[in-house]
Amino acid sequence: MAEVEREERAVGDLIVAAGSRARTLSGAELERVLRHVARAGFDPHARENVRGPIVGLTRPAGGQVQRGDRLPPAEVHYLRHVVYRQEWPVGTTHAGYLASIREVVEDPASRVLVGRYQGAWQLSVVRESAALRGPEGFPLLLVDYRVTTGHWVTAFQLRDGLAGITARGREDITWLR
């Protein structure tokens, strides 16, 4: 098994252990988890159906999004949250969006929680949007990492603050930091 896969599995085990309250993560373990999550990115091999109003937008590499397209999640979420919703500052590039997510995960000021969503464990990182808040952004920014995929699921700014995390279908939430 490749080193990356071993680390992904080890980190997943730590997240599940923390979420199920089988154990409390040490500071070093939490740092290990976050280091992995920051680098995990969106799944480059996955594809998501384009949905709703991102149809017709210009893709980062050129060309228009067509109805029925299946695009990499990194692109779908960029088009949705940066280009369409303007949650990030005007002018944020695709690479800038991804870099900002890593920045939030690595920021010691970010809060960290684990919980289950649709039955699977996720680690979520929440921080003030601050300079990442665009003209139609919100005060808090959320990054979700899903253990089953080993990648980010989404990253957006929370319309309803922390209530948008705790009251929308997530279960067994434990705050780690």
Added chain:
Amino acid sequence: MATVTRNREEHTNRDFDLIEAMLDELPEIAARWAALSDGERASVGLEWGNDIGAIAQFLADHQRGYLTPAQEVRLVAVLRRLRQGRSLLEGLGLYYPPEAELAALRPVEAAGTPAGSSRQARGRRA
């Protein structure tokens, strides 16, 4: 790349667009739900859980008289479609707002012909 800042009316319209698009696509999403990857199902659910928070903002805007007549019409339609889609949403494990939250909007729904109701309410308060 985003290039403009939108005004309040356009911002609200964008929120309506997002929710209406989801409601439009809900039957199709439900039909292929089992074939979606775990990651895409989670993505759909988490995004919807965030977007649907706009309902509370619509209510606040309605009460303050900020919605345009056209937006009042959209609000009534969205609420009806939301109720119609409830079993589908809940069947997929997607968020459905608490009845207590939606109850505050029942008068809007009951009015049925809401065009201008927000502005009329504002006029009455003035």
